[in-house]
Amino acid sequence: MVQAARRDSLRENLGLEFRRGALVLAVLSQLQQEEYGYSLKKALADRGLEIDEGTLYPLLRRLEAQGLLRSRWSLEDVRPRRYYRTSALGEAMQRDLAADWQSLARAMERLLR
Amino acid sequence: MEVIDRYVHAIGEHLPWNLRADVEAELRSLLLDSLEERARAEQRPPDPLLAEAVIREFGAPEEVAKRYLPQDQYLIGPRLFPAYQLAVKIALIVIAAASGGLFIAAIVGSAAGHREAPDLFAVAHTIWNVATGVFINLALVTLVFAIIERVQARRMATAPAWSPAMLPPVKDPDRPSQAGMVLEMYLILAVAVLFNFYPEWVGMGVVNGRVHLTSFLLPAFAAYLPLMNAFWASDFALHLIVLRQGRWRRETRAAELALGLYGAVILYLVITGPPLFRVDFLVKAILKAVFALVLIGSGTRLYRLLTRRP
Numbered sequence: 001m002v003q004a005a006r007r008d009s010l011r012e013n014l015g016l017e018f019r020r021g022a023l024v025l026a027v028l029s030q031l032q033q034e035e036y037g038y039s040l041k042k043a044l045a046d047r048g049l050e051i052d053e054g055t056l057y058p059l060l061r062r063l064e065a066q067g068l069l070r071s072r073w074s075l076e077d078v079r080p081r082r083y084y085r086t087s088a089l090g091e092a093m094q095r096d097l098a099a100d101w102q103s104l105a106r107a108m109e110r111l112l113r
Numbered sequence: 114m115e116v117i118d119r120y121v122h123a124i125g126e127h128l129p130w131n132l133r134a135d136v137e138a139e140l141r142s143l144l145l146d147s148l149e150e151r152a153r154a155e156q157r158p159p160d161p162l163l164a165e166a167v168i169r170e171f172g173a174p175e176e177v178a179k180r181y182l183p184q185d186q187y188l189i190g191p192r193l194f195p196a197y198q199l200a201v202k203i204a205l206i207v208i209a210a211a212s213g214g215l216f217i218a219a220i221v222g223s224a225a226g227h228r229e230a231p232d233l234f235a236v237a238h239t240i241w242n243v244a245t246g247v248f249i250n251l252a253l254v255t256l257v258f259a260i261i262e263r264v265q266a267r268r269m270a271t272a273p274a275w276s277p278a279m280l281p282p283v284k285d286p287d288r289p290s291q292a293g294m295v296l297e298m299y300l301i302l303a304v305a306v307l308f309n310f311y312p313e314w315v316g317m318g319v320v321n322g323r324v325h326l327t328s329f330l331l332p333a334f335a336a337y338l339p340l341m342n343a344f345w346a347s348d349f350a351l352h353l354i355v356l357r358q359g360r361w362r363r364e365t366r367a368a369e370l371a372l373g374l375y376g377a378v379i380l381y382l383v384i385t386g387p388p389l390f391r392v393d394f395l396v397k398a399i400l401k402a403v404f405a406l407v408l409i410g411s412g413t414r415l416y417r418l419l420t421r422r423p
Contacts, residue, residue, distance in 0.1 A: 079145060
């Protein structure tokens with residue numbers, strides 16, 4: 001029982017570890033067009049990537065602080081919303097990371113075959 | 114929705130002031146989006162119960178706030194921590210040496226004032242001064258390192274690229290520091306000369322604001338000197354051998370252990386023997402603590418001797 005719980009916890013931690021890096025690329029890839037936090041969460045979920053809100057929203061702020069995203073407040077919706085979109089640096093970074101991802105995916109494919 | 118306002122406020126409390134208003138406004142908007150979506154999915158109007166379910170999924174306020182803050186925030190980070198530990202050790206050794214002197218001065222000073230028992234108030238006052246000294250000095254060391262940590266974090270971007278040449282040499286516990294060995298030999302000699310030829314200098318008293326050299330050894334102490342001389346001579350010879358060999362070997366480690374046990378025997382005889390000091394009960398109380406430390410040290414040496422690979 002204890003061993004199963006330990007295994008689950010370890011599995012969760014290791015899974016989170018490799019998801020963490022992938023999330024940045026996923027977010028950059030979906031922000032080629034403007035989205036606000038909740039619409040981005042839904043867009044990612046619709047494509048099969050569920051992200052916890054408490055993780056996604058702070059991540060948007062961090063990417064903006066790193067210059068990979070830019071944002072603006074919109075007062076035109078039912079309530080004020082902050083919209084995000086990739087900056088020029090973010091677009092270049094997305095291309096580089098996507099290339100890295102594909103190369104890694106091919107290598108992993110060969111390793112796990 | 115009041116519960117959402119309270120939740121957002123609780124997160125804001127953990128954020129720096131320059132981020133707070135903006136993050137709070139965005140979070141409030143996002144939480145209301147989630148609430149509306151959930152109410153639509155469950156085909157019911159938004160209510161506090163639903164709001165609680167939404168914020169429960171979001172996470173504890175301090176956890177959420179932590180994710181908005183820069184990562185790896187340390188008071189003293191892993192890069193500076195070894196130097197910090199060393200500085201704390203040095204500060205403690207200096208304070209221990211200085212306070213040991215103060216303590217003895219307080220005891221002998223009160224004894225030299227021809228009181229029947231040491232002035233407990235003076236002793237307690239000295240202990241209080243030492244405790245405050247330790248606290249203030251450790252706080253200062255920590256503050257200095259915390260400032261260095263902040264300054265260094267800013268310099269990291271311009272730091273030179275790391276290279277293997279920067280790696281420190283591997284510490285070899287069997288290779289003694291020559292300076293350390295010479296200093297220890299000097300101290301052994303100095304103590305031996307002091308106890309054998311100038312016993313009246315062992316101790317220092319403060320009477321009416323003036324420093325007096327007053328020995329706190331009683332004549333009976335002389336009976337223990339031959340045992341101590343044998344200890345100092347052996348310790349000096351052991352240091353000399355290790356210095357000539359350039360490193361500690363299994364045999365010299367065993368000799369060090371045997372010498373430690375011999376020292377413990379002398380301490381035991383002194384502690385259980387007749388009165389030897391002017392304030393015998395206090396000096397012996399200190400010697401009991403030293404005796405315990407010597408035994409612990411010998412135990413550690415024995416364990417290392419038995420478990421270390423050649």
